[in-house]
Each structure stands twice: as structure tokens, then as C-alpha cells.
Amino acid sequence: MNRRASGDRGDRPIAATFDRYLQDKGKGRGGQGGNYRRNAARELERFADWARGDRGPDDWDGIVAEADREPAFADLDDRVFREYARHLAGDRGLKPNTVQTYYAYVSAWCGWCVNEGYLSAHHAQRASATAPLPTDDGRKPGDQQAWTPEQRHALTRHVDQVARDAVETFTTLDEDTDPVDRGRARYRAIRAARDRALVFVVAYTAVRIGEVLRDPDDPRRRGVRWSEVDLDAGSMEVYRKKQQWDAASLPDPVLGPLRRYRRLLDPPSDRWPVFPTFDQRTLAGLVQDGLADRGLRPGEIDDRRGEHARDLLLALDADLRPPSLTTDGGRGVLRRVTEASDVTVDHPKHDYLAPHGGRRGMGEVLVRAFGYTVAARYLDNSEEMVRDRYSHIEAGELGDVATEALDDVDF
Incomplete structure (x- = not known):
């Protein structure tokens, strides 16, 4: 040719x-x-x-x-x-x-x-x-899941109960409980509280998961930190899709889980990520390298690690700041808690409640309750995009209007 x-x-x-x-x-x-x-x-x-x-x-x-x-x-x-x-x-x-x-x-x-x-x-x-390209149906692959109110309530109830049980187990331990056993209970409570807070954030704030967790492919998205969360004002600063920092709302259902989680975690500084990774290999490398940089010898490092049930607890004690949970890790959390709950998921692509489904489900609530303009502001999207994405709502409402009009016609 x-x-x-x-x-x-x-x-x-x-x-x-x-x-x-x-x-x-x-x-x-x-x-x-x-x-x-x-x-x-x-x-x-x-x-x-x-x-x-x-x-x-x-x-x-x-x-x-x-x-x-x-x-x-x-x-x-x-x-x-x-x-x-x-x-x-x-x-x-x-x-x-x-x-x-x-x-x-x-x-x-x-x-x-x-x-x-x-x-x-x-x-x-x-x-x-x-010319040979097929006609686009206008839908984005895998982006059509939306949490229903029933799914949202069932999943948040599940993670809330798991966190309550774990925290109660930890806080009711006998005073003479072995320190390592106490550490294990604290670790389980922190993890359950973190998972609860993350699920509530995804379910009710409509933020994109890449705005609160770390994206390994974008160094600017390193995960939201406690310094960027204002629980009194009910807001947090996130790096938006439009490439700038902006305030995202934290509605009332989210504030309680975040407050209880922060009290339990007790981060040594506001620079800590709100949702730290719990990956053991990552945390092991973090504490080993961090303590070595402070002059501790290998044997001394092993002793320090042996005093703590988990490396996360040592990182908290020594203020060795871990990286944030990644976006893939966040999806893994949602997959795990969905599978452990009694939530029914019927979707051709996702067999769990995916992060974008939480955002889309919240968009449904906002559009139906307050209209497209308010929903667009909350979702950090243009009103035109929100109208296009949630056009089925307007179509349904117009159908109701047409039905009412037909009922009023005197044939």
C-alpha cells in the first residue's frame, strides 16, 4: 500500500x-x-x-x-x-x-x-x-450503577453495626488484658471505624473516590488529610476533577462516624490521612525505614515492632505517617463490606456497591428533592451534565404530568 x-x-x-x-x-x-x-x-x-x-x-x-x-x-x-x-x-x-x-x-x-x-x-x-465505528449508545461503560435508598441504608447499617461491635469489644476489655491482645482489639476497632466512615462518605457526600483517596497515577491526589476536614463547619477540602481545590459538604449522617473514628484513631498530627492504608507490607516498610532514619538499629526496630500488635499502632505511637488508602483499595473495602452485608446487588458489571454508584445514587436523591441546579452544585458538575445524566427523572415527571392531564380530559 x-x-x-x-x-x-x-x-x-x-x-x-x-x-x-x-x-x-x-x-x-x-x-x-x-x-x-x-x-x-x-x-x-x-x-x-x-x-x-x-x-x-x-x-x-x-x-x-x-x-x-x-x-x-x-x-x-x-x-x-x-x-x-x-x-x-x-x-x-x-x-x-x-x-x-x-x-x-x-x-x-x-x-x-x-x-x-x-x-x-x-x-x-x-x-x-x-465509518466502521459502531454508534455510541451515549452511556459510559460501568457508570450506570446507582445505589438505591434501600441499598444505602442496608450498607450503612451493616458497617455501623460492625464498627459498634468492634469498638465495644475494645472499650470493655478488662484492665489486666495483655497489651498485645488489647492492641489487636484496638486495631480491629480502628479498621471497622475507618470502613464505616469511608462508606458514609461515599454514600452521602457524592464526592468522587479519587477526591478523597490516593491515586497512584496522579501525585496531586494523595488522599484527604485531617487538616482538610472541618467537622464543626461540616466541610472538607478536596482536589476536584476540574483540577482545583474546593470545599465539599459533609452532611449530618457523615459527621458522627467521622468524629467517632477520629477519636478512636487519635492521629498524632493533622497531616495524617483520614483514610490510611492498612496494607501490612506497606506499613512494615514504613516503620522499618522510619525508625532506621531516626537512628534505631535493626534489633531495636524489631523490639519496637514486637511491642505492638500491628505496625499501624506503632506508626501512630511514633508519628510515622502512612500513605492514604488508594482508590483501588477503597473499591476493595466497598467490595468486602458489600459481600459481608445482606445487600442485594443486581448489576451487569458490578457485583458490589461501587463508589460511583454511591455518587450517582446521591445525585438521584438531590435531583428529585431540589432540582437540577442544586444537584449540580453539590455534585460539582455543570447543570447541563446533570440534566443529561439524570434525564430519566425529568422524563418520568413529565410522564406523570401527561397522565394527570389525560385524567383531567373529559372525553
Whole structure:
């Protein structure tokens, strides 16, 4: 297949531009973070593999006639992207909106290449190139779960009871209880109280989980700290999706679990994360490295660790600040408490109450109670986006109006 030259840079391998593109699109210092960067990197590598002939049907040899040459910009034209769209839309079990999303990553890179002078035209956006793509149904994959009021109440009741039992067990121990056994009970109580607080935050604040927990791919999202929580004012400062700090509301149902959890945790400073990780390997490395930095020898460190039932308790005692629970860890907590509860979950993608479902469920409550404008402010979204996302509510209300109108008509 003959290709049109792409200016003076036509011989440059397409993969040689990926790092620069990802740096431009990444977040944080040096553009090294962000979910978009991670997802785009994955899809660009898949595109490069396909262009080389490493992906696709058995008879696919790639877009380069010479076997010993990397795909270059001179090899790209509308037909290449049309074939890639056809490849993505093939019978591989991908949903239409997923195909659209995957293609969009490659298309965005193609647009960047035009701006940078590597390509003379945005081939990926030509009508002939996008024709094989399936029609997007307008839904985002996996983003349709919404906690019902019954699910919200059942899950919060469950974690509340678990926390109450664990705290009561700890606070009613005999005075002569072995210190290590007392430490184990305290650890279980702290963990249960943390899980309760997290579930209540997800259930009632409508914050995005990446706004309160740590995202390993974005250094700016290191998890909310106690210094950013004002329990008296009922608010906390979070780093929003719009890339700026903003206040999020803490409604009354959340304040009690947070207050009781903080009293039990008793963090040595306000710089501690509200939701620290409980991962044992992470905490072990934290206390070993932290105590070594303070001049303790290995034997002394082992003695200190032996005095505490868990490394988290030693970290609290020595003020060795752990990292926050990650977003994946938060999803793991919600999966674990959902499975331990009697909550029924019927969803094609998620077999547990996922974080975005808590946010979406709270959005349903707000739209129905106060309308789209107030809901948009609480959800930190535009009113247009909220109207689009919750359009089924307005449609139902209009249906009720139509029914009432029909009832009033005298036939």
C-alpha cells in the first residue's frame, strides 16, 4: 500500500512520539501522572502493535510492506485509521461505547501529531476513517450503577453495626488484658471505624473516590488529610476533577462516624490521612525505614515492632505517617463490606456497591428533592451534565404530568 509523505518528518517512527505526547497530556510534575495518561499509553501501544502486524487476524501483516522497518508517519492515511476502526469494532466482545473510547485515545494522538507537524491532516477524524465505528449508545461503560435508598441504608447499617461491635469489644476489655491482645482489639476497632466512615462518605457526600483517596497515577491526589476536614463547619477540602481545590459538604449522617473514628484513631498530627492504608507490607516498610532514619538499629526496630500488635499502632505511637488508602483499595473495602452485608446487588458489571454508584445514587436523591441546579452544585458538575445524566427523572415527571392531564380530559 503506497503512502503519502508527511512532510520532513514522514520517516519518523510513530511510536517515537508517544512519550512526548503522554507527557503533554499527563498530570502532575513532568506530566507523569493521571489516569488519562495511563489509559492513552495502553491504547497507543495497542495501535502500534496492530500497525506492526502483531495484532489482528492471522493474515494481517501490518501497515508496512518492509518487515524490518517500524511503522512511520509516511505510512499513515485515512485508510489506515479506517482499518483500525474496523479492527476495534470486530467481533471481540467490546461494547460500542468501549470501541469509541479506545479509538478516541488514538484519534487524540493523531490530532496532536497534526499540531506538532508530524501529519498534514487529522486522518483519524475523517468520515471515511470513522465509518466502521459502531454508534455510541451515549452511556459510559460501568457508570450506570446507582445505589438505591434501600441499598444505602442496608450498607450503612451493616458497617455501623460492625464498627459498634468492634469498638465495644475494645472499650470493655478488662484492665489486666495483655497489651498485645488489647492492641489487636484496638486495631480491629480502628479498621471497622475507618470502613464505616469511608462508606458514609461515599454514600452521602457524592464526592468522587479519587477526591478523597490516593491515586497512584496522579501525585496531586494523595488522599484527604485531617487538616482538610472541618467537622464543626461540616466541610472538607478536596482536589476536584476540574483540577482545583474546593470545599465539599459533609452532611449530618457523615459527621458522627467521622468524629467517632477520629477519636478512636487519635492521629498524632493533622497531616495524617483520614483514610490510611492498612496494607501490612506497606506499613512494615514504613516503620522499618522510619525508625532506621531516626537512628534505631535493626534489633531495636524489631523490639519496637514486637511491642505492638500491628505496625499501624506503632506508626501512630511514633508519628510515622502512612500513605492514604488508594482508590483501588477503597473499591476493595466497598467490595468486602458489600459481600459481608445482606445487600442485594443486581448489576451487569458490578457485583458490589461501587463508589460511583454511591455518587450517582446521591445525585438521584438531590435531583428529585431540589432540582437540577442544586444537584449540580453539590455534585460539582455543570447543570447541563446533570440534566443529561439524570434525564430519566425529568422524563418520568413529565410522564406523570401527561397522565394527570389525560385524567383531567373529559372525553
